[in-house]
């Protein structure tokens with residue numbers, strides 16, 4: 001092997017660096033994995049991977065794509081939660097786009113400074129105000145945008161250079177960050193609604209002007225703003241909200257598969273299921289709306305479908321007679337409950353007798369032993385989905401759910417759990433996380449150049465995911481496909497999204513209209529970016 005000389009600018013005093021004579025690309029993958037595995041803490045692994053991505057992005061993505069089960073929990077939930085919480089302290093280099101409240105009036109200029117080497121196609125945009133279930137992390141929220149985009153790249157083959165991770169640095173209401181001398185964001189509290197709305201207007205119109213081919217994914221905005229900005233922008237720009245729509249779609253699809261398993265055991269038709277949500281925020285209400293849309297597509301009236309859904313917030317069962325009820329909670333507020341407010345979850349489960357209990361509350365261990373056992377006494381196969389992230393906020397741990405239901409639980413969680421052995425059988429947890437949806441929704445929107453991301457496109461994405469289980473996964477009673485198939489799944493989701501965009505005339509790229517499904521699927525797969533296998537071979 002020839003020995004090349006690298007002119008690496010980080011070598012002190014300008015000495016040229018030399019690649020060792022026996023450096024082999026395949027061995028180097030193993031070397032990097034060994035270095036990663038030698039670190040005991042999740043955050044150290046995150047920092048290591050981040051450094052690898054800077055040094056050798058092709059190698060980083062190769063390792064990610066070929067080791068998803070191991071790497072995704074580091075770059076994404078749960079470890080990305082630690083990375084965000086500590087971002088001001090672990091920050092090493094610029095790796096995304098910060099648009100600050102101080103840039104008001106000149107946001108276009110700031111966007112134009114983005115060093116794009118390809119036409120930008122997808123941006124994940126957070127304002128850091130509700131990162132996972134960890135609250136207002138301000139400018140520390142950037143790693144969530146980066147992590148989501150790494151999933152776009154690994155899970156749907158989006159070309160890295162076409163992605164833009166964005167954090168809107170508009171302040172934080174978290175006192176410990178405002179007092180932290182190393183905090184990297186503007187040191188002020190969040191603006192009032194009118195100022196924030198004007199900022200968002202300028203930002204979105206600048207994004208559309210500077211990056212006309214771009215889809216915007218809103219991520220981890222606090223509840224009110226999540227709903228508000230989706231409503232404000234969804235018919236004007238190509239955008240969607242991952243926490244409302246992506247989560248809605250992924251949980252609907254897991255619910256469909258879980259309900260089939262539960263109904264097979266109980267004989268109860270799908271239309272007789274009752275769903276209880278702990279958490280009535282952006283994701284809880286997003287999922288409830290997606291379920292409503294599914295039930296109505298099965299022939300139910302809106303009232304009948306709504307009647308299947310119960311929501312609970314920090315004050316208990318959400319009822320219409322409650323004073324000062326927030327706007328987004330009103331639609332699903334119950335009008336049929338008479339009696340003193342129901343506050344305890346066990347009492348609410350006793351009253352509702354749900355077939356499915358879904359947690360999007362950020363409340364660790366909210367599904368207590370008595371609640372889980374009650375679900376198991378009401379249902380032969382209780383559906384229990386603790387969906388809050390990261391895993392430290394999960395409403396119930398997988399092992400407990402299996403044990404307390406004597407193995408009858410149908411389980412999916414927001415963050416990953418390892419398989420559990422119980423009574424001589426191995427149980428696998430599903431991962432009900434929007435990562436199964438947004439890469440395919442985004443890819444479909446990018447390829448079709450969708451004018452908007454419609455509700456029907458999201459509905460179709462959910463059904464495509466539900467139908468993507470293969471025979472092995474069905475035999476093992478999984479409710480989501482195995483993660484290593486994510487590219488294949490994203491292809492199917494993307495196909496469904498493109499077809500729906502065509503049906504609604506939202507596809508600005510009309511070239512795919514004449515392709516049959518098999519041809520279009522092949523085309524989608526051919527479009528997926530792959531890291532080069534050479535990894536810097538040119539320099540080795």
Ligand SMILES: NC(=O)C1=CN([C@@H]2O[C@H](COP(=O)(O)OP(=O)(O)OC[C@H]3O[C@@H](n4cnc5c(N)ncnc54)[C@H](O)[C@@H]3O)[C@@H](O)[C@H]2O)C=CC1
Pocket residue numbers: 130131132133134222223242243247250278279280281282283284312313314315316359360361362363387388389390393413414415432433434435
């Ligand atoms: N698995 C997935 O793909 C996703 C999971 N999530 C997770 O869902 C959680 C919630 O996210 P959002 O809905 O956006 O947050 P949010 O702040 O909009 O909503 C939280 C809801 O939980 C309720 N809540 C809080 N404390 C409670 C208590 N003690 N008892 C009952 N209810 C309580 C609140 O009243 C609110 O309705 C987060 O942990 C987030 O990471 C969010 C999106 C996707």
Ligand SMILES: CC(=O)C(=O)O
Pocket residue numbers: 077131132133220242243388389414433434435
């Ligand atoms: C998964 C996700 O989007 C969240 O927890 O916010």
Ligand SMILES: [Mg+2]
Pocket residue numbers: 132219220242243
């Ligand atoms: Mg989110």
